[in-house]
Amino acid sequence: MHTMTEESFQAHVLDMKVEGYTILTDQLTPEECAEARKELETRYPDRERGSFEWLFNKARVFERFYQLPDHLRLIRHFLGPDALLSAVYGSVVMPGEGGRGLHSDSGITGHNRDASMPDADEGRRITSHSIALNTIFCLSPFTETNGATEFVPGSHRYEYLDVPDSAYDNARTAVAPEGSLVLFDVNTWHGTTKNQTGETRYAVLSPWRRRWTKCEYEMARVVKPDVLERAGEDGPVIFGFQAQSPYTELWQWDREEGGPKPEFSHLRRD
Numbered sequence: 541m542h543t544m545t546e547e548s549f550q551a552h553v554l555d556m557k558v559e560g561y562t563i564l565t566d567q568l569t570p571e572e573c574a575e576a577r578k579e580l581e582t583r584y585p586d587r588e589r590g591s592f593e594w595l596f597n598k599a600r601v602f603e604r605f606y607q608l609p610d611h612l613r614l615i616r617h618f619l620g621p622d623a624l625l626s627a628v629y630g631s632v633v634m635p636g637e638g639g640r641g642l643h644s645d646s647g648i649t650g651h652n653r654d655a656s657m658p659d660a661d662e663g664r665r666i667t668s669h670s671i672a673l674n675t676i677f678c679l680s681p682f683t684e685t686n687g688a689t690e691f692v693p694g695s696h697r698y699e700y701l702d703v704p705d706s707a708y709d710n711a712r713t714a715v716a717p718e719g720s721l722v723l724f725d726v727n728t729w730h731g732t733t734k735n736q737t738g739e740t741r742y743a744v745l746s747p748w749r750r751r752w753t754k755c756e757y758e759m760a761r762v763v764k765p766d767v768l769e770r771a772g773e774d775g776p777v778i779f780g781f782q783a784q785s786p787y788t789e790l791w792q793w794d795r796e797e798g799g800p801k802p803e804f805s806h807l808r809r810d
């Protein structure tokens with residue numbers, strides 16, 4: 541188990557606060573990266589039909605991606621101890637692909653979608669606190685030329701929704717060895733750079749949310765029982781069993797299990 545020193549933890553916290561992203565190296569072993577790359581390579585032809593989604597249900601290696609102590613510690617520091625896993629999916633950048641795609645995820649899958657923006661907010665985002673985070677696992681080395689993700693430092697504090705063209709002048713490529721992860725605030729502008737090499741770039745993305753916001757998936761319904769079992773005592777928290785809104789009256793509801801209490805099992809709806 542890899543755990544960072546207090547000094548290192550504080551340095552990552554500061555990076556997150558100031559830059560809106562931070563890089564943790566040595567999170568996955570070369571063997572884990574190779575295995576995960578192989579899984580993505582095999583699944584690539586079927587990616588449009590969902591083969592890149594819910595990866596933890598499809599191969600054991602992806603179960604590691606929510607069990608890394610340093611990563612979890614940082615997530616919980618910013619989102620709270622009951623932070624939820626929102627998705628785990630593959631991202632492959634073939635030679636020649638990528639480039640000019642700066643965006644923030646909150647505007648696509650999060651609380652800043654057009655349909656969610658109240659007029660009273662006047663096009664401004666919540667920038668005082670982290671509402672959600674995303675993680676990119678570097679299954680290939682991330683270099684200046686192979687389609688690594690670029691980030692605009694400090695952009696998580698930029699108040700307005702639109703990304704100005706000049707943001708590209710400030711973008712910095714996240715150069716990182718294979719096995720690293722990049723953790724970033726959901727507000728931080730980022731995008732895939734162009735892959736100018738002959739090699740495919742492999743990554744896995746894994747967004748996290750505060751417990752009281754909607755996740756991309758109802759993970760408590762998605763996760764397979766054996767996968768949940770192997771996640772140990774963190775499993776029900778990470779997969780949001782306790783975060784499910786009751787559909788019975790409260791006295792009939794088991795918060796821990798996320799369903800009706802055993803004596804009210806006849807009220808179960810799934």
Ligand SMILES: O=C(O)CCC(=O)C(=O)O
Pocket residue numbers: 631632645676687688689730731732733743745
């Ligand atoms: O794979 C990448 O480089 C980043 C993908 C991305 O920006 C996203 O999914 O929001």
